[in-house]
Amino acid sequence: MKKTLQNLSMTVFLLSTTLVVACTQPFGAMGANQTTSKAASSTKGPMDAKEIEAFADPLFAKKMKEYNVAGSSFVVVRDGKVIVNKGYGFADKEKKIPVDKDTVFQIASVSKTFTALAAMQQVDAGKIDLHGNIEEYLGGLKIPNKTGKSVTMYDLLTYTPGFELPDETTFTGPQYIGQDISMDEFLPKHMPTVIRPPGEVYTYDNTGFLLAGYAVEKASGIPFAQYMDEKVFKPLGMASTSVRFKPELLERMAAHYDLNGEPRPLEGHAPTDGPQGSILSTAEDMVKYMIMQLQNGKFDGKEIVSQKSMELMHSYQAFAEKDIPITTVGFENYFPEYANGQHVVLKGGNMPGHSSLMVLIPEQKTGFFMSYNNDSMISVDIYKEFMDHYFPETEKKAEPVYLPLSEADAQKYFGLYQNTRAYWTRTSITYENGSLVLEGEATGKQKLRMIRPLLFVDEVGEKVAFKEDKNGTIKYFYYTAMNGLSLVAHSQKMEMKKTYSDVPNTSSYKTHINNLSAFSIMGAKSGSKFDPTGSMTQGEFADALIKAEGHYVMAGSEDGLRQQLAAGIPNLNPSAPITRQVAAAMIQNLKQLEPVATTKVKMLDKADAWAADAITILVSQGIVDPDTKVNADGSFNFRAKDLLKRQEASALLDLAFGYYSLPIKH
Missing domain, CATH: 2.40.128.50 (Lipocalin)
Structure with a gap:
């Protein structure tokens, strides 16, 4: 759950009764030349602790170095037992504190599976109709909806409610740690609109699970954090798991690091109780949760959720097509090719500086979980290696026969x-x-x-x-x-605008204008007229630029983007007409491109010093309007201080932020 592309990760992603507990020595004490185990693949799955360690120890040593991960937990369960529960590396590398079974991590979106479980408990109790209008369980809260089809709990839990801005409710940051923001207070101010018929297509959706947790709170009459403590964590004996930050958990929490290994601050959530991603937990607790999942909802003689509900959580509900399942109730199926023909459900999660992955293979009564302290994709590599080692593909798939396409x-x-x-x-x-x-x-x-x-x-x-x-x-x-x-x-x-009455078919700008219109970035100035040679204000261009860049859809990002696009440009005035050099500087401030070394360009006209580099970089990348001709020797006249025309703006924005930019070499 992140606010910008730099923070957004796909990691999933989007993984005898004796409890084997050990903490490895820090990697500095391990052989520097250790590599991934070459042991023969097992076709029986993970059975023996020593064999698993022989496989995992060198794998984690190699991959943690490759991905610059300071520390990671790793647990494997099978047939209702914990086979391995280990820590690798450091929970805090500055203080030399190793990861162990009790190290606390933010498990982020793995929380969604807990929320789905809680929702299904309420379905089991008859307090929520899985396929009924979810507004009946939101305490009067209304969901803006343009489709005419009601959103259901099933839609929320299968990532298919159809929200226009599914991350409009995804607020994270250090400033939220000491605050107590209720869902009652938060949701009416940050409710996105449903614009696609619920159930139609998959969109990874934080808002959906926030609403699912809110429905649990309202239907049960118990605050969400308290509900999870009483109905889920305590029955499972998960004493070190919480929806909220607690002092005793913060004391054991792993430090947070960025991809470069630099410490980064702990971040909290708004609202404080985050059904979509605020749970803290440990490896010791997560083994209990996985065992319950693999025992069809039962744990230590107690039924936590019905077998019928667990079947919904473990069977695919949403598909891209019949051979591409995407989601269950609560879980997902990223990287299906890594499953090697096994039925796998998984869920990953990311908060800045912490990542987790839970992988369940229900038919094999097997699962593994890992949490680690950066935002890398190491979990995907571990998942692939785990499946290849313990559940290798037994049948070679036949090459498809391709059909002709006219x-x-x-x-x-x-x-x-x-x-x-x-x-x-x-x-x-x-x-x-x-x-x-x-x-x-x-x-x-x-x-x-x-x-x-x-x-x-x-x-x-x-x-x-x-x-x-x-x-x-x-x-x-x-x-x-x-x-x-x-x-x-x-x-x-996207629906393409067929024509504007003042843009002839022969215009070299027509395609750019239509592309931006299709993406709702720039449209008609009035009526059916685009006004291609008209000017724009700095504010109008900034608005179009924010839409073109696209990250405004991530909650809390637009203010930062507006500050970034204005950096280093003097005397900005939203009401003033925008010049071509100001537009180029704004684009480069957001795009952050490097000049193409193999493309030598030279600007013939004069631009202000703060804009000159931006202009030459954009031109070297091929981001130029049709009326800016680059000569064979790389020279060009940018007309830097001329006012920017609307058609020129459409070309620059389309090339910089459309489906491609040429050549985009960083």
Whole structure:
């Protein structure tokens, strides 16, 4: 759960009765040349503590060094027993405090599985109808909804409620640690609007789980944190787990580090009780939770939740297409190729400086959990290695037979798409020589071959599943590529503006204008007229730039973006007309591009010193409007102090923040 792209991680992600408890020595005491174990893969799953340690010790040593992770917990359960519960490295490397079974971590979005469990308890008790209008359980709180279809608890728990801004309620920061902000106080001020029919498509959704927890609070009549203590944590014996910060847990909490290994501050939540991600826990406690999950809701002779509810939590409910399951009630299925044919449900979580992953293989009565103190993707590597070692793929999949695709049949896929969570993730779909061509800033150009209508595969084997509306019109796609953020949600096809009355078809700006209109970044000035040669104010351009950059959808980020875009530019005045050099400086302030070393450019006209570098960097990257000609020797006239025309703004913003920017070499 993060506020900006720099903080947003995909880590999941989006993993005998004797309790084996040990803490390894810090890595400094381990052999520097240790590498991942070469032991033969086990086809029986993890059974023996010593064998697991022989596999895991060198794996964690290698991967923690590779990902600059200071410390990590690691637990494995099987058949209702704890096989291994270990700590690796340091909970606090400055104080040389090792990770052990009682080290406290923020488990972040793994909390969502606990919220789903609590909600299903209320369903079991008959206090919540899983498929009824969720507003009946929100104490009078109303959800703005443009679809005409009510949101249900099932929609919330399967990540399909259809909110326009699913992260509008995701507030984290050090300032929230000492505050007590109730859901009653918070939610009416930060309620996003439902704009897609609930249940239609997957969008990773923090707001949905916040509302699910709020419904538990209202239906049970017990404050959410108290409910979790009484109905979940205490029955499971999870004495070191809490929705809220408690002094005795903070004393044992692992330090937080960034990707460079530098300490970073502890961050809290608003609201204080965060059903979407505020739980603190330990490895010792999480083994109990996993054992209950793998025992169909039972623990120590008690039924925590019904077997019927647990089956919903462990069976896939939302699919991109029949071969691409995405979510259960509460859990997800990122990186399905790593499952090696096993039925796996998992849930990851991230807070700044802490990450966790829980992986359950229900049919094998096996699970593992890890928490560690940075924001890296080490958990995904551990998951893959674990599955390859203990549950290797036993059947080689047959190569698919690809179907031919004519340009006529490909037409319905064409267009621009925008991720329904990460608005800055945009994609173009076109056609070339019998294949669809997908192009995005993160993935680059990928040719897509058709396995069957609506299902394609890219050049590296990642699948792209399209979804039609009831009229057979393509409306969404889901892309399983790890490169980028397409995994976190379906991408929606944008409606293209066919024409503006004052933009001729021959205009070299027409495509840029239409692209920005499709993404609702810039539209008509009045009526059906775009006013292509009209000027803009600095405030109008800043507004369009914020929309184009896309991170405004993350709660709390817009103010920071506005400060960032203004950095180093003197005498800004929102009401003043904007010049081309001011626009270039604003774009570069947000884009933070490096000049392309292989592209030599030289500006012939004069720009102010604070703008000159921004202009040359953008031009070297190919971010120029059609009327700015770059000569063969790299020289160009930018007209730096001329007023920026609206059509020029559309070109610069489209090239800088559209589905790609050329060449984007950092």
